[in-house]
Amino acid sequence: MKKIKLESVFNEFTLMGIAVSGAFYLGEYWEGIAVILFYLIGEWFQHKAVHKARSDIKALLDVRPETATVIYNNTYKITVPEKVQPGETIEVKVGEKVPLDGFLLEDSASFNTAALTGESVPRTLYKQEEVLAGMIASDKVVRIKVNKPYDQSTLARILTLVQDAAERKAPAELFIRRFARIYTPIVTGLAILVVILPYLYSLIKPEFIFVFDDWFYRALVFLVISCPCALVVSIPLGYFGGIGAASHKGILFKGGNYLDAITQINTVVFDKTGTLTQGVFSVQAISAAEGVSQKELLQLIASIESFSNHPIAKAIVKYAEEQSISLNSSLKITEFAGYGIKAVTNGKEVYVGNTRLLSKYGISFPYEISDMTETIVLCAMENKYLGYLSLADTPKPDAVQAIRELKDLNINNIQILSGDKQTIVSNLAEKIGVTQAFGDLLPEGKVAHLEQLKANSENRVAFVGDGINDTPVLALSDVGIAMGGLGCDAAIETADVVIQTDQPSKVAEAIKIGKQTHRIVWQNISMAFGVKLLVLLLGAGGMATMWEAIFADVGVALLAIFNAMRIQKWKE
Secondary structure (H helix, E strand, C coil): CHHHHHCCCCCHHHHHHHHHHHHHHCCCHHHHHHHHHHHHHHHHHHHHHHHHHHHCCCCCCCCCCCCEEEEECCEEEEECHHHCCCCCEEEECCCCECCCCEEECCCEEEEECHHHHCCCCCEEEECCCEECCCCEECCCCEEEEECCCHHHCHHHHHHHHHHHHHHHCCCCCCHHHHHHHHHHHHHHHHHHHHHHHHHHHHHHCCCCCCCHHHHHHHHHHHHHHHCCHHHHHHHHHHHHHHHHHHHHCCEEECCHHHHHHHCCCCEEEEECCCCCEEEEEEEEEEEECCCCCHHHHHHHHHHHHCCCCCHHHHHHHHHHHHCCCCCCCCCEEEEECCCEEEEEECCEEEEEECHHHHHHCCCCCCHHHHHCCCEEEEEEECCEEEEEEEEEEEECCCHHHHHHHHHHCCCCEEEEECCCCHHHHHHHHHHHCCCEEECCCCHHHHHHHHHHHHCCCCCCEEEEECCHHHHHHHHHCCEEEEECCCCCHHHHHHCCEEECCCCCCHHHHHHHHHHHHHHHHHHHHHHHHHHHHHHHHHHHCCCCCHHHHHHHHHHHHHHHHHHHHHHHHCCC
């Protein structure tokens, strides 16, 4: 009754109630019980499937820092970020998230900005440059002068975007519940006509003998046949089977409605770092100056970088070890934050770092290096330039396969959005076969780009990402897909589909499973309506008994259940 009051008198619950009451009136108690039982089993399976999918996903973590350390007259006070006012100074320890936007008071400091921009390279900021809420202090304790209240901070705006985008996405409604609003009143009306029309006909033709009990029996048989048991059981089971099949492949759908939605996708937009790339740096090229071998250059740079904990330094050392190059550990090291390292070996000064470091000591190097957008580590000894290493985040092994399989599904509008530099994003796109790539985007830029795509009503957009910076677009897209292995909790919770294996090629597989589930569900709908229509006509004509009604209801339901379970054995 609660369901009827909240939604509409005309739904599958109403028809089921009438059909069960009719079965009990006719003395067919097992039929009435079976109708209820099958429906409850179907509902249980569907709820079990959704619960299982959600239980495999971590609950949404509130990514906002809960506290802020404020400095008052050289004393520390821990408070909530909402109470900190612009102009006050806060302190952030290594590994902590910055709770509010502000200006850096240190000479320089390194911050992990991946959560906000998706940039794979830690960013070095200098005194009086703006630090954004959500960044993570990487190398030292820093002090920041707050310049915005909490509700205007970058992190708070991202969370607001998630909420707004989620509100714009209308919840999907299962077909049977939409159709029941038409199906139920029609069937109920026809059942009434089964009794009324013969009675009216007997008034016109007195020779026609109207027996109320006979026609009432036919009407009740008609109602039992029309009970949507096969639909309300097999449809949830179809989606349950699709969710189960996807789970075996490392793909979690959060509900059957997303299995339907993913079949309509014709545009796929990828984040870059952590989604199409591994998020791990590797040496891509070694450029040595004349008179210096690549091996000597790599050995020198790796020996010096072995004293640093920076991700780029670790990547260089790992590469040298893979090349079986021995490292020199007897070096005197001086590190300059934001520049690089100065070392002394055999009485000679060696500089390893960025262009700022060489420029600081007046060491000339090829001018074209300043225009390069890749991550570059230069090396010089005394005043002589020796060469450089270029590093990049490497594509995932199946990135090319992911794009190819999407194109095989006739999805040709494939794009990349990233906070990384445009040249880096374009290089990756060219490698994996994507023609549209957009870099230098903050979360607001990604949202604006996706809204532009969705402005065209023909576009059905899936967004694939893994970071907190992706959560607004995951919520705004028609289907949000998150990388669940290394993805952040906020992205995983916001998404509609979670790929546990972090493989982008699973996006195409998810679409294939959705389409196969969709076919099976519609096979069941067609079979149920086809058989029921035939037996309904026979029942109205008095040529079908309650046994035929049982077959049309329970028998078709069982056939539909067996058909629905085929998806669980789905193989690509």
